[in-house]
Amino acid sequence: DQQVTPEALTELVAQLQVPAGMGDNHHDRDALDGLRMQIDSVDEQxxxxxxxxxxxxxxxxxxxxxxxxxxxxxxxxxxxxxxxxAWGASLGLGNDFLTRILNSVHEESIRVQSDESPQE
Known part of the structure; x- marks a missing residue:
């Protein structure tokens, strides 16, 4: 039987330890949460x-x-x-990264344009 009993789970949880430096810095956690919210906003844009x-x-x-x-x-x-x-390089973005993004956007643009063709 591989199920954990409630008693065994309680014991396991009690034995868990938070690594040093984790959980004791609320300022950094708040900063991380704020940065993640900014990323969410940029992603939406x-x-x-x-x-x-x-x-x-x-x-x-x-x-x-x-x-x-x-x-x-x-x-x-x-x-x-x-x-x-050139624009990306001036913004500090890697060429391989830009090429992958541009190729993906271009492929989707061609697909979208193809969808606009009259159906025969």
Missing amino acids: LLQLLSQRMELARTIGSLKHKNKWSLLSVARWRDIIRTRS
Whole structure:
């Protein structure tokens, strides 16, 4: 039988020890909580901006389909990579990180634009 009895659980909990330095610094815990709240806010803003970007991609997709333009513009993509990499570097963001993000956003933009094509 591998279940823990209530008595055994009480004994186990009583034996637990908080590592030194943990739990005794409420100021740092409050600071951590505050920083996490700021991250939550920034994440929400990022998602709102990504949603706006995808809405723009949808509109671009409609224009491209209406005018029978290619969904992919290699020159535009190269320009985006070049400029955004420079912007990111000036903000201290790593190139590999930026490339992964840009590629993901670009792939989703193409997918969204493809969804705007008339169904045959």
